Structures are given as structure tokens and as C-alpha cells.
Amino acid sequence: MARKLIPLFALIVLLALAGLFSAATLAAAAAPVDPTQPPHQRLADLLEDDATRSVLIEQLRSLGEEGAARALEPEAPVESMAGRVAALTQSLAQGTVSEFGAALSALGEATGQLADARLDSVLWQLGEFAVLVVVTLVVLRALAAAAGGLFAALDRQAGAADGPRALVWGRRLLATAGAGLIDLLTIAFAWLAGYGVALFVIGESGAIRVHESLFLNAFLMVEAVRVGLRILLSRHGDTLRVLPVTDEEGAYWYLWASRMVFFVGYGLMLLVPVIGHYLSPALSRAVAIVIMLSALLKAAVIVMQNRQRVRAAIEALAERMQSSFARISITIGARTWHIVAIAYLGAILVTAILYPQDALPFMVAATAQTVLAVALGIGLAALLTQVILRRIRLSEALQQKFPLLEARLNAYVPTALKIARFAILAVVVAAIVDAWTPFDLGAWLVSDAGTRLLGKLVSIALIVALALLLWLIVASWIEFRLNAEAGGEPNARARTLLTIFRNAVAIALVVVTTMVVLAEIGLNIAPLLAGAGVLGLAIGFGAQKLVQDVITGVFIQLERAINVGDVVTAAGVTGTVEKMTIRSLGMRDLSGTYHLLPFSSVTTVANYNRDFGYHVGEYGIGYREDSDEAIVQLRAAFDELRQDPAFAGLILSSELEVHGVTALADSSVNIRVRIKTVAGSQFPVGRAYNRLVKRHFDAAGIEIPFPHMTLYFGEDKQGKAPPARISMLGAGPAPGGVGRSAG
Known part of the structure; x- marks a missing residue:
């Protein structure tokens, strides 16, 4: 578990340091004055300082000269991206060199000032400051030691595992919050003790000096940040921490982060302002740059040292992802996270050097917006992942009526959720770009271009959603009509027509939706429609046979001429219909041969599966035989056939229909009979009846003529x-x- 949380540790520590790094702008840009003084007094103090006054005069003169020169220069053309990068690099280098040049000059002046100052006064103030520092830290340590029993009790309370899981987690959360509150109270009491010493023990009673106020403020800020680190990686107990890590991992990350916070916090919030107040603003800015550079280099070293550990943890997280897109994205992040971290640290340094006045609010706002966007994106993506993993379940009644509806929904929903996940990713990327670049997402959203684009995206989404909903309704209705358990067994014609209707609706929906979406995007579909008309006309002339096939097939279906499963004779082929499309007919004959007949070749259809059928039998007897006796035997054979259970349900007539003697042929007297059967059953009924007629004629001695040879x-x-x-x-x-x- 600890290994899985390594990336989270690194992110938390980098974010904690970002605020402290950005605080350098206050030290590098602000005037070295007492924050408790009014504005006019601050300005007076600035003008009384010779070094500060001279630097201010030089800056004002340079600004005036630059403004005059800029007014005389012609308007510069718009620079390219490469030119902007070059100008930025040049200004960064020049600014750094000028800062350190001014710092060296200020260091020489400060050395002279220290030489002129009274040594005993300086040492006395340093001693008083040391007393303040020692008292504040000793009170903090004493209060922390006194609160050790409370931390132990809270740790035992948080570690209790009895009761429901929600109760256990609630108890642990309250114990962790209580430990953090006690930690803050110890810091607050130590800070108050330090203020009491500064006001009533050292220096003038009731007054506090600049360096003392700066130390107490820095102490409060640094210790508050360290309280946050202890809440995450608590050293007060095994369970008084938010992150479930081992003691070794927690100690490592807390020690490294605590040292960095201590170094950066006291350096930027105490050392830099003190140097600026007592020595020189230029020297304070140079010291601030050195502190930030040192801290950032150390942070970069820590990032590189933990590069493989964090990469392994992120790749292990990627392996557990269900989505291939998430797996690939996280893997790419695992391989490049250290580059992003170092680039972020470099951005802090460059911003603080180039824009000291705006660096702090910019970095804080950009970092907060980035973290918030990423956190919300990850949360929504995780929620969507949980939804994707859960299958949609329908009630048994709906599953009985629509057997394929559940599978169809489970096929559509993941695709929609993946599209939503891509939309979330786009929003997160837009928010990050808005945070770190001049691109203003809010202004773009309310602009005409943004409103138009969002409106089109929403319209396209609604059009596609409506098309899918319509298709879902049509497909479900067709499924319901074809379901024998829900709406009764459909006949062959209904199955064929519903299949053709489903294909036609699918094609129409795809074409119409595509055209409407193209029109919504802004493409002029009139040329497409005109081109489609011309193309259709050309195809119509060039494929008249195809058009004839389609039209004939439509009318054959409307007239109920052929259905799938019927035995028909069409285009000279007799067989069973296995497949029908809008253009062709697939039949399999008695020998098993499959015939594919275009409808244009079907001029006449003989369907043996309509309503009922007849077995028409014509039986010849010899001239010397009695025709009435032969008819008696034919009726006897019919009665026996009706007694057969295999054929009784297929015969619709109760009496044999005898047409009588139909012909006095060359060698036989022909007698015709007809049996009414279920549609399509005339063939097996006829074969069974022929067998019985032969048996009855043989038993009665009636000759069935056959060819003679002389x-x-x-x-x-x-x-x-x-x-x-x-x-x-x-x-x-x-x-x-x-x-x-x-x-």
C-alpha cells in the first residue's frame, strides 16, 4: 500500500513547497520596511536610506529613458514564437546578472555600514533575538512533549477496530482531526509565548522590532505547514495519519519535506526580509534567488532519486485500469512524471525572477486550479469507471419481452461513458492551459466563438443521442414483435417484413443523422444532396436491373407472395426459401442446391405454403378392372391414412374428394382424387397415400397398368x-x- 501512495507523497510535497517557493516574490519585490508602520512612514524610511534612494532614482531614470526611447521607436512587428522564447531567455539572463551585480554592490555598501555600526549594539540585538528564538522553540517542544499522552490516547482510539466499518473510519477521522488541532494549539501557544517575550522581556516594553516580528510570522507559517505534513504522515502514532503508509515510508517523506519547508520558509520569510530591511533590497533579492535555486536543485535531486520508485508505483496502478486509454495515459505519465515535476520547479524559479510582483498570486492560483482540475477529473473518471464495470440489469418481465435489450444497453452505455470520459479529459486539459498560459477559458466560453462551439457540440450530442434512442425504440419494438413469448409466434411474412424494415430504418437513421450533423458543424450539405441526386440518377440509369430488383422485391413482400420458409416455385426453381433481402431471394431445392434469384427474374411465383394445400392423385387401373371397386379401395386407403397419428393433424378434409374417371387412356382408366391438407403438407401426405393405395389395390387384385413388352x-x-x-x-x-x- 505504501508503494502505491509514493506518487501521492511526491505530489503533496511538491505542492507544499510551491507556496513557500512562491513566497520569495514578497521578499524579492517588497520594500524592506516594518509591516506594522503606516504607508507614509514606510515611504519616509525608504527615502532616508541612501542606498535605497539611489537605487530608486536610478530605476526611475532608466524607466524614463526607456519610455522616451520606446515612444520614438516605430511599432515593432508581432514576434514569432521563437522570438518570444529568445526574448524571454535574454530577459531572464539579463535580470539575473543585474540582480547579482546590484547584490555585489549592495554587499560592499552593507560591509561598510557594518563596519561603521557599533559592535556591542549589534551583538546585543543578536543575543535578544537568540533568546526569542530559543524560548519559542523550547516552549513548542515542551508543549509537544506534554501533549504526547493525548496523542497516544488518540492513537489508541483511532486504532480500535470494534464496531461497524463506518464507525471505525469515523472514529479514526475524528482522532486524526483532534491530533491536528492539538498540534495547532501547541504552535499557537508557543507563538504567543514568543510574542510575549518580544513585547515585554527583550527590547523596549510594548514594542516589537522588525526581525522579531518576521521570525514569529515565519515560525507560525512553517510550523503550520509541518502540521499539515504530520496529519498526512503522522509521527504521533501508527493510525493518526490520513495516508496508510508504513513508519519507514512516512518517516522518509516527512523528514525530507520538513527540512525543505524549514529551509525555504525561514530563508524566504525571515532571512530575506531582514537583509532587505537592514542591509539592501538588491542583496535581499539576490539571497532570495540563491535560496530558491538551492531548494529547487535539492528538490530536483530528490525527484530524480525517487524516479524509479514512483514510476514503478504508477505503472502498477496502470495495470489495474480496465480502460486501455487510462492504462496508456497513466503509463505515459509514469515515464514522464519527473520531467513534469522539474519543469514545474523551473517555472517557479523563472516566474519569481521575471515577475517578482505577480509570481506569488500567479503560482498559487495556477497550482490550485491545476490540482483542483486534476482531482475533479480523476474523481469523475473513477466514478465513470465504476459505472462502466457495473452491468445494467433489467427486470425479468422486461427481459422476457425484450431478450436482447439488456445486452444492447450494456453495449451502448460503455461507449457513451467513454465519450464522456474524453470530454472530462478535454475540460481538464483546458483548465490546465487556462491556469498556466494567457488563454482565458472563462472569457472564451462567454465569447461568440466559445458559445458557438459549445452550442454545436451540445446540438451534435443531442442529435446523436436522439438517433440512438430512436434506434433503440425501433429495435426493441421489432424484437418484441419477433418474440414468440411476448407477442405470439409471428408468421414468416411478418419476420421478413420486420427484418427489411429494421435494415431500412438503420440505413435511414445513419444517412439522416450524418447529414444533420454535417449541417450542424457548418458544412453546406446542399451540394452533397445535389451530388447525391445526380449520382443516384446516374446509378439509376446504369443499374436499372438493380432498381427493378428492389422494386419487385418490395411489391412481392407487400403482396405476401413469398416468406422465409415457404416452398415455392420461382424462375423455374422449386425449393424452400431460406433468405430474402430487398433485392434477391435465396432458395434451396430438393437436392440441396442453393439458388440466389434476383427479384427481377421472378415473373411468376407458385407458393405451396398459403392457407392450405391439396394432394391431387390420378391413379390408373386396367380396362378389365371395375372402376367402382377401385374407388372403394381408394376411400379405404384414405380412411386408413386418417387413422395414422402422424398424418391425422395434417389432413383438413374428413372425406376423400373423388373426381371420378378423368380419362380413358391408351393402357389405363384414370381416376382422380384430391385430399385437402395443411399448407406445405401436401407432399408428405401424398407420398403416404400413394403407399396405402398400392397396398389396397394389390390386396383387392386390381391391376395397376404398366408398360408391356411383346x-x-x-x-x-x-x-x-x-x-x-x-x-x-x-x-x-x-x-x-x-x-x-x-x-
């Missing part, structure tokens, strides 16, 4: 036909001496 053996010269000996296998000789053969 063998001619020729004649002799006298015109007589000699007999041919024929014998049957397994039989004896025939009467008259004529045998039978297999011939």
Missing part, C-alpha cells in the same frame, strides 16, 4: 412361326412339352 421371334419361308422354348427357373415342364425359361 417379343417377336420371326417367321419361316412358309409363313409359320416356330415355337420358342421358354422355361421358368424353379418350375417343371409346361403342358404340351413347352417349358419355361428365364428368357
Whole structure:
């Protein structure tokens, strides 16, 4: 757990130091005066100081000369980005050199002033200041030691694990807040003790000197920051900390951060103002730059030392991410975090040198805005991730009516949430750019361009959302109509029409939504529509057959001519319809061959699956047979067929429909009958009936004519036909001496 929180430690420490680093602007830019004095007294003190007065006069003269020269110069052209960078680098170098040059001059003057000053007076003031420092720190340590028992009791209270989890966390939070409050009270009492010593023990009674006031203010600020560090990485107990870290990790980060806060805080809030007040403003600014540079270099060293540890922790966090985008982004951050941290520290230094008056508010505001934007972005992204991981659950009643609705919603929602996550990322990046660059996000949002862009984005989002909602409604309705459990078993025609309707709605929604979105973006879709019309006309002339296929297919469906699953004869092919599109018909014949027929080739359709069917049978008997007896046997065969459970439900007529003798053919007398069956069942019913007719005719001795063959053996010269000996296998000789053969 401690390893996972290493990046958080580094971020917290850098942010804590940012405020203290930026405080250098106050020391580098402010005049060395007593903050308790009124403004006119401060100005008088400035003018009485020879060094300060001379520096002020030189600056005013230089400003006047620069203004006059700038007024005579022609208006400079707009610089490029490279020119701005070069000018910034030049001003940074010149400013640094001028600061240190002025500091060296001020150091020489300060050395002369110290030489002229009375040594005993300086030593006496230093002794009194040392007394103030010692008393304040001793009181702080004594109060902290006295509060050790309270910290131990709070630590035991926070470590108690009995009770519900919410109660345990609430107790720990209250104990941590109580420890922080006790810590602040000890600092406040030590600060009051120091003020009492400064007012009533050392110096003039009731008066406080500048360096004493600066020390007490610096002491209060530094110790308050260290209280915040102790709340996060508490050394008062194992559980009196916000972050769940080990003692070793907490001690490491607290020691490093505490030292940096001590060095930067007392250096910038005590040493720099004291030098500026008693010696020289130029020297104080140079010392402030040295302190900031030293602290930033040390911070950069710490960043580089912990680069691999933080990278490993961030990469471990990336491996747990569900989204590939988040995983890649965090991995990139793990490899470049040290560069960003060093760039941030460098920005603090450059801003403090170039813009000492505005550095503190700018850095504080930019850092706060960046941290707030990143924190809110991470929080919203984490919330969205939790929503993505949770599947949408529908009630059993809805799942029964719409079996695919839950899967469809779970397919749409993650995409929408990912788009929302990208929008959050864009807002966070815009907020960071607004914080660190001249780009004003608020002004841009209220401008015409910003309002127009946001309006278009919202309109596009609403259009796409409405299109998806409409498609969801249509798809769910079609699903409901096709669901046998919800709305009854749909027939083949309904399934085919609903499938074609769904495809048509999908194509129409895509085309219309695309056109509306393009129009909303600002593209003129009139040329697109005109081009589409011309293209459609050209395609219509060049693909007349395709258009004919589509139109014929539409009318075939509207007229209920063919449905999927029907047995039809179309374009000379008889088979079962397996697939229908808006253009073609897919059929499989009796031999298993699949036929794909364009609708333009279907001129006549014979559908065997409409309402009912007939088995029409025409049976021939010999001329010597009795036709009435044959009809009796045909009816007997029909009655037997009706008794068969496999075919009883397929026969719709209770009596055999006999048409009588239909033809006196060359070799047979033909009798026609008809059986009414369920649509599509006439073929199996007919095959079963033929089998029974053959059995009944054979049992009754009724001949079913079949082709006969006459063998001619020729004649002799006298015109007589000699007999041919024929014998049957397994039989004896025939009467008259004529045998039978297999011939």
C-alpha cells in the first residue's frame, strides 16, 4: 500500500513547497520596511536610506529613458514564437546578472555600514533575538512533549477496530482531526509565548522590532505547514495519519519535506526580509534567488532519486485500469512524471525572477486550479469507471419481452461513458492551459466563438443521442414483435417484413443523422444532396436491373407472395426459401442446391405454403378392372391414412374428394382424387397415400397398368412361326412339352 501512495507523497510535497517557493516574490519585490508602520512612514524610511534612494532614482531614470526611447521607436512587428522564447531567455539572463551585480554592490555598501555600526549594539540585538528564538522553540517542544499522552490516547482510539466499518473510519477521522488541532494549539501557544517575550522581556516594553516580528510570522507559517505534513504522515502514532503508509515510508517523506519547508520558509520569510530591511533590497533579492535555486536543485535531486520508485508505483496502478486509454495515459505519465515535476520547479524559479510582483498570486492560483482540475477529473473518471464495470440489469418481465435489450444497453452505455470520459479529459486539459498560459477559458466560453462551439457540440450530442434512442425504440419494438413469448409466434411474412424494415430504418437513421450533423458543424450539405441526386440518377440509369430488383422485391413482400420458409416455385426453381433481402431471394431445392434469384427474374411465383394445400392423385387401373371397386379401395386407403397419428393433424378434409374417371387412356382408366391438407403438407401426405393405395389395390387384385413388352421371334419361308422354348427357373415342364425359361 505504501508503494502505491509514493506518487501521492511526491505530489503533496511538491505542492507544499510551491507556496513557500512562491513566497520569495514578497521578499524579492517588497520594500524592506516594518509591516506594522503606516504607508507614509514606510515611504519616509525608504527615502532616508541612501542606498535605497539611489537605487530608486536610478530605476526611475532608466524607466524614463526607456519610455522616451520606446515612444520614438516605430511599432515593432508581432514576434514569432521563437522570438518570444529568445526574448524571454535574454530577459531572464539579463535580470539575473543585474540582480547579482546590484547584490555585489549592495554587499560592499552593507560591509561598510557594518563596519561603521557599533559592535556591542549589534551583538546585543543578536543575543535578544537568540533568546526569542530559543524560548519559542523550547516552549513548542515542551508543549509537544506534554501533549504526547493525548496523542497516544488518540492513537489508541483511532486504532480500535470494534464496531461497524463506518464507525471505525469515523472514529479514526475524528482522532486524526483532534491530533491536528492539538498540534495547532501547541504552535499557537508557543507563538504567543514568543510574542510575549518580544513585547515585554527583550527590547523596549510594548514594542516589537522588525526581525522579531518576521521570525514569529515565519515560525507560525512553517510550523503550520509541518502540521499539515504530520496529519498526512503522522509521527504521533501508527493510525493518526490520513495516508496508510508504513513508519519507514512516512518517516522518509516527512523528514525530507520538513527540512525543505524549514529551509525555504525561514530563508524566504525571515532571512530575506531582514537583509532587505537592514542591509539592501538588491542583496535581499539576490539571497532570495540563491535560496530558491538551492531548494529547487535539492528538490530536483530528490525527484530524480525517487524516479524509479514512483514510476514503478504508477505503472502498477496502470495495470489495474480496465480502460486501455487510462492504462496508456497513466503509463505515459509514469515515464514522464519527473520531467513534469522539474519543469514545474523551473517555472517557479523563472516566474519569481521575471515577475517578482505577480509570481506569488500567479503560482498559487495556477497550482490550485491545476490540482483542483486534476482531482475533479480523476474523481469523475473513477466514478465513470465504476459505472462502466457495473452491468445494467433489467427486470425479468422486461427481459422476457425484450431478450436482447439488456445486452444492447450494456453495449451502448460503455461507449457513451467513454465519450464522456474524453470530454472530462478535454475540460481538464483546458483548465490546465487556462491556469498556466494567457488563454482565458472563462472569457472564451462567454465569447461568440466559445458559445458557438459549445452550442454545436451540445446540438451534435443531442442529435446523436436522439438517433440512438430512436434506434433503440425501433429495435426493441421489432424484437418484441419477433418474440414468440411476448407477442405470439409471428408468421414468416411478418419476420421478413420486420427484418427489411429494421435494415431500412438503420440505413435511414445513419444517412439522416450524418447529414444533420454535417449541417450542424457548418458544412453546406446542399451540394452533397445535389451530388447525391445526380449520382443516384446516374446509378439509376446504369443499374436499372438493380432498381427493378428492389422494386419487385418490395411489391412481392407487400403482396405476401413469398416468406422465409415457404416452398415455392420461382424462375423455374422449386425449393424452400431460406433468405430474402430487398433485392434477391435465396432458395434451396430438393437436392440441396442453393439458388440466389434476383427479384427481377421472378415473373411468376407458385407458393405451396398459403392457407392450405391439396394432394391431387390420378391413379390408373386396367380396362378389365371395375372402376367402382377401385374407388372403394381408394376411400379405404384414405380412411386408413386418417387413422395414422402422424398424418391425422395434417389432413383438413374428413372425406376423400373423388373426381371420378378423368380419362380413358391408351393402357389405363384414370381416376382422380384430391385430399385437402395443411399448407406445405401436401407432399408428405401424398407420398403416404400413394403407399396405402398400392397396398389396397394389390390386396383387392386390381391391376395397376404398366408398360408391356411383346417379343417377336420371326417367321419361316412358309409363313409359320416356330415355337420358342421358354422355361421358368424353379418350375417343371409346361403342358404340351413347352417349358419355361428365364428368357
